[in-house]
Amino acid sequence: xxxxxxxxxxxxxxxxxxxxxxxxxxxxxxxxxxxxxxxxxxxxxxxxxxxxxxxxxxxxxxxxxxxxxxxxxxxxxxxxxxxxxxxxxxxxxxxxxxxxxxxxxxxxxxxxxxxxxxxxxxxxxxxxxxxxxxxxxxxxxxxxxxxxxxxxxxxxxxxxxxxxxxxxxxxxxxxxxxxxxxxxxxxxxxxxxxxxxxxxxxxxxxxxxxxxxxxxxxxxxxxxxxxxxxxxxxxxxxxxxxxxxxxxxxxxxxxxxxxxxxxxxxxxxxxxxxxxxxxxxxxxxxxxxxxxxxxxxxxxxxxxx
Amino acid sequence: xxxxxxxxxxxxxxxxxxxxxxxxxxxxxxxxxxxxxxxxxxxxxxxxxxxxxxxxxxxxxxxxxxxxxxxxxxxxxxxxxxxxxxxxxxxxxxxxxxxxxxxxxxxxxxxxxxxxxxxxxxxxxxxxxxxxxxxxxxxxxxxxxxxxxxxxxxxxxxxxxxxxxxxxxxxxxxxxxxxxxxxxxxxxxxxxxxxxxxxxxxxxxxxxxxxxxxxxxxxxxxxxxxxxxxxxxxxxxxxxxxxxxxxxxxxxxxxxxxxxxxxxxxxxxxxxxxxxxxxxxxxxxxxxxxxxxxxxxxxxxxxxxxxxxxxxxxxxxxxxxxxxxxxxxxxxxxxxxxxxxxxxxxxxxxxxxxxxxxxxxxxxxxxxxxxxxxxxxxxxxxxxxxxxxxxxxxxxxxxxxxxxxxxxxxxxxxxxxxxxxxxx
Amino acid sequence: xxxxxxxxxxxxxxxxxxxxxxxxxxxxxxxxxxxxxxxxxxxxxxxxxxxxxxxxxxxxxxxxxxxxxxxxxxxxxxxxxxxxxxxxxxxxxxxxxxxxxxxxxxxxxxxxxxxxxxxxxxxxxxxxxxxxxxxxxxxxxxxxxxxxxxxxxxxxxxxxxxxxxxxxxxxxxxxxxxxxxxxxxx
Ligand code: NA
Ligand code: NA
Numbered sequence: 001x002x003x004x005x006x007x008x009x010x011x012x013x014x015x016x017x018x019x020x021x022x023x024x025x026x027x028x029x030x031x032x033x034x035x036x037x038x039x040x041x042x043x044x045x046x047x048x049x050x051x052x053x054x055x056x057x058x059x060x061x062x063x064x065x066x067x068x069x070x071x072x073x074x075x076x077x078x079x080x081x082x083x084x085x086x087x088x089x090x091x092x093x094x095x096x097x098x099x100x101x102x103x104x105x106x107x108x109x110x111x112x113x114x115x116x117x118x119x120x121x122x123x124x125x126x127x128x129x130x131x132x133x134x135x136x137x138x139x140x141x142x143x144x145x146x147x148x149x150x151x152x153x154x155x156x157x158x159x160x161x162x163x164x165x166x167x168x169x170x171x172x173x174x175x176x177x178x179x180x181x182x183x184x185x186x187x188x189x190x191x192x193x194x195x196x197x198x199x200x201x202x203x204x205x206x207x208x209x210x211x212x213x214x215x216x217x218x219x220x221x222x223x224x225x226x227x228x229x230x231x232x233x234x235x236x237x238x239x240x241x242x243x244x245x246x247x248x249x250x251x252x253x254x255x256x257x258x259x260x261x262x263x264x265x266x267x268x269x270x271x272x273x274x275x276x277x278x279x280x281x282x283x284x285x286x287x288x289x290x291x292x293x294x295x296x297x298x299x300x301x302x303x304x305x
Numbered sequence: 306x307x308x309x310x311x312x313x314x315x316x317x318x319x320x321x322x323x324x325x326x327x328x329x330x331x332x333x334x335x336x337x338x339x340x341x342x343x344x345x346x347x348x349x350x351x352x353x354x355x356x357x358x359x360x361x362x363x364x365x366x367x368x369x370x371x372x373x374x375x376x377x378x379x380x381x382x383x384x385x386x387x388x389x390x391x392x393x394x395x396x397x398x399x400x401x402x403x404x405x406x407x408x409x410x411x412x413x414x415x416x417x418x419x420x421x422x423x424x425x426x427x428x429x430x431x432x433x434x435x436x437x438x439x440x441x442x443x444x445x446x447x448x449x450x451x452x453x454x455x456x457x458x459x460x461x462x463x464x465x466x467x468x469x470x471x472x473x474x475x476x477x478x479x480x481x482x483x484x485x486x487x488x489x490x491x492x493x494x495x496x497x498x499x500x501x502x503x504x505x506x507x508x509x510x511x512x513x514x515x516x517x518x519x520x521x522x523x524x525x526x527x528x529x530x531x532x533x534x535x536x537x538x539x540x541x542x543x544x545x546x547x548x549x550x551x552x553x554x555x556x557x558x559x560x561x562x563x564x565x566x567x568x569x570x571x572x573x574x575x576x577x578x579x580x581x582x583x584x585x586x587x588x589x590x591x592x593x594x595x596x597x598x599x600x601x602x603x604x605x606x607x608x609x610x611x612x613x614x615x616x617x618x619x620x621x622x623x624x625x626x627x628x629x630x631x632x633x634x635x636x637x638x639x640x641x642x643x644x645x646x647x648x649x650x651x652x653x654x655x656x657x658x659x660x661x662x663x664x665x666x667x668x669x670x671x672x673x674x675x676x677x678x679x680x681x682x683x684x685x686x687x688x689x690x691x692x693x694x695x696x697x698x699x700x701x702x703x704x705x706x707x708x709x710x711x712x713x714x715x716x717x718x719x720x721x722x723x724x725x726x727x728x729x
Numbered sequence: 730x731x732x733x734x735x736x737x738x739x740x741x742x743x744x745x746x747x748x749x750x751x752x753x754x755x756x757x758x759x760x761x762x763x764x765x766x767x768x769x770x771x772x773x774x775x776x777x778x779x780x781x782x783x784x785x786x787x788x789x790x791x792x793x794x795x796x797x798x799x800x801x802x803x804x805x806x807x808x809x810x811x812x813x814x815x816x817x818x819x820x821x822x823x824x825x826x827x828x829x830x831x832x833x834x835x836x837x838x839x840x841x842x843x844x845x846x847x848x849x850x851x852x853x854x855x856x857x858x859x860x861x862x863x864x865x866x867x868x869x870x871x872x873x874x875x876x877x878x879x880x881x882x883x884x885x886x887x888x889x890x891x892x893x894x895x896x897x898x899x900x901x902x903x904x905x906x907x908x909x910x911x912x913x914x915x
Binding site for chain 3: 052055056059060075076077114115146151152153156165166167168170182
């Protein structure tokens with residue numbers, strides 16, 4: 001098919017989050033510049049529904065494009081959740097490398113077959129770290145702490161893998177829960193910790209980097225088929241070229257925030273974490289607890305490192 | 306089909322006696338069909354709106370209020386308020402406000418208890434020679450203390466829509482609720498000065514002792530609800546559950562809770578919750594359509610082009626909300642306007658918690674005004690009084706209420722002082 | 730002081746045929762059970778904070794769905810008793826035939842709206858996608874069964890109102906047992 005097409009592109013981040021300003025907005029700009037008759041309309045900030053809901057809408061073709069974590073996608077196609085398992089990747093380059101590799105094609109194809117949704121590319125979301133009111137240098141330091149994790153099977157498995165006692169608190173109530181001690185700590189990327197002011201109610205951030213946060217850019221299969229080849233190429237190109245700028249945006253924001261914390265002492269940055277201990281423990285745990293297929297996938301993600 | 310047509314359709318259906326949830330859903334579903342959305346999307350979007358942890362506090366706080374109503378707690382507060390305030394001239398006026406303040410700590414809505422309050426307080430006042438119109442008006446006006454004072458159902462809904470902390474909003478509402486009580490008390494004082502026959506009477510020591518003992522149990526409820534939330538023992542939703550269990554236990558202790566009463570409490574709470582939740586769900590679908598049609602952005606650029614003064618913006622908001630509040634159900638009005646107005650408020654530098662209190666007080670005042678004042682309707686029906694009679698009595702009390710609204714609008718510190726002090 | 734419960738209030742239809750009464754009881758029992766479930770789940774959640782050991786993460790998820798189910802399980806009941814939050818301004822203006830026409834029209838709108846939503850629910854239940862709920866792993870399709878049933882009952886109740894019931898109770902003349910829930914709470 002050819003002709004004009006308008007695509008809706010949603011995410012659950014605020015207008016000034018890197019995934020909006022160096023994400024959605026840039027893609028919309030690039031696609032418009034390509035002049036192939038595709039207009040991208042952006043809907044940040046959960047305007048068209050929360051995370052799980054927008055992905056269902058991408059499956060049903062009501063929303064054309066979305067930014068989603070693997071854990072959320074795992075609710076529709078379980079194996080993909082493994083990409084959010086603790087220490088699945090060593091660093092961002094390895095994670096990008098995986099998505100560019102031949103091996104990832106099979107996973108993307110299986111995902112598309114199961115959900116009717118196409119994965120265009122991956123963007124970096126920032127490394128996830130622990131915050132609490134004391135340093136967490138080894139898995140043993142987690143004992144006696146109730147750590148807030150998102151309520152998703154893979155995140156809860158991560159808690160167990162690293163030796164944490166998970167408690168689930170709705171995201172809206174995390175700040176209060178930390179302030180009042182309903183939860184003792186939580187884990188998130190640095191930009192999120194800062195944007196939601198968790199630094200006001202937590203004293204230490206321990207740089208465990210237990211998850212290389214990734215967000216997949218997905219497009220509804222129906223919408224994809226409506227586009228002609230030139231349009232498909234332009235969209236794919238836009239999403240993929242934005243990947244590096246988006247990463248730079250996230251890393252810049254991480255560095256800025258860490259500098260600010262160092263300067264004003266709002267948060268003590270613990271960088272002498274025994275990451276190897278966390279990594280070994282997690283990888284041993286998943287080797288034992290994942291089923292055959294998922295274990296092979298999990299191990300392939302960081303193989304060679 | 307544009308968003309404007311959807312809204313117009315809603316207004317027409319509302320006027321033709323279609324329940325508000327379906328007056329919203331009907332045109333919204335037509336929009337979904339005409340714009341070729343998938344069949345399931347409308348219901349998914351509507352249910353998603355109420356599939357929310359903060360909103361779970363609604364049925365539980367309603368349960369607290371309904372259980373308190375059925376187990377005679379208001380009577381006990383009434384007795385206590387009488388010995389506390391009885392010796393003032395025009396004492397029953399102050400008692401009326403005092404009972405409302407006391408009951409507001411266990412009730413989150415105006416309509417849930419105004420019927421019971423009316424049946425208790427209006428005869429008590431007319432028997433002692435107070436004009437019926439005054440009794441009706443004061444009871445109606447002071448019923449607004451319940452939904453403002455925490456726990457507050459509108460505050461829970463606002464917190465959920467605006468993604469701010471329910472606890473912060475609860476804390477922010479305490480001073481405004483007491484200001485409303487103080488404003489009404491001042492009105493009673495000015496009125497009572499000219500009523501020499503309404504002299505008060507002093508309670509005996511025995512009466513005081515009995516009243517204090519009878520109110521000790523009910524006093525535990527706000528301690529659990531607000532103490533639990535503000536100290537961090539519980540989230541608001543959990544506190545509501547513990548509070549409901551406590552009030553039910555009190556009912557057992559006072560021998561007011563037989564299986565039949567328990568059944569009535571559960572049914573009344575469940576039907577009340579459902580009637581609110583369906584409106585929330587319908588508003589969620591309408592909100593999706595407005596977002597899809599980029600209505601919030603259009604209104605934002607219109608307002609930002611109109612003025613750059615936060616004061617002018619807040620005056621406009623007050624005007625619009627007061628007008629909407631006279632004709633629209635408050636929760637629906639809140640659900641529809643907040644997603645549109647809050648981002649604009651942020652651009653004007655208005656604090657979201659402060660904005661929430663302004664919205665809530667505005668919409669609650671709408672409960673007291675024709676054509677649709679819910680409080681006037683329920684109170685009229687409970688006391689067998691014509692609605693215009695209730696409104697004539699209520700109208701003078703709108704003056705202090707509007708003055709307090711202006712005060713809260715332009716002195717944000719009145720609202721924000723307590724949550725800041727508590728570090729929320 | 731006690732409020733008369735909505736069960737004893739005189740609904741618009743006066744006496745009801747037996748199947749309607751059974752249906753009403755079933756709706757109310759389901760609603761009351763779901764409410765009791767919410768209360769128990771939230772008490773468990775509150776208690777978990779203060780007892781050591783694993784917390785049950787599914788509690789919060791089940792409670793959230795409980796609220797959705799509670800709302801939809803009673804849609805029909807509220808339609809049947811004219812207890813949805815409604816702007817009843819027209820009651821003071823219209824009389825006789827005009828009132829009857831408005832009453833029929835409003836109930837037909839409710840029936841049509843609920844009918845469309847039943848179709849939506851059926852689509853979600855029977856053509857449900859592969860998604861499951863995050864914690865309990867229940868297929869999302871199942872979570873729409875109660876909404877589908879509740880909305881289907883609402884269609885029937887709205888049609889019955891339009892055909893069998895002459896109209897709403899006259900305004901300004903409260904029924905013998907004063908109903909505090911003419912217009913439910915906000
Ligand atoms: Na009162
Ligand atoms: Na209250």
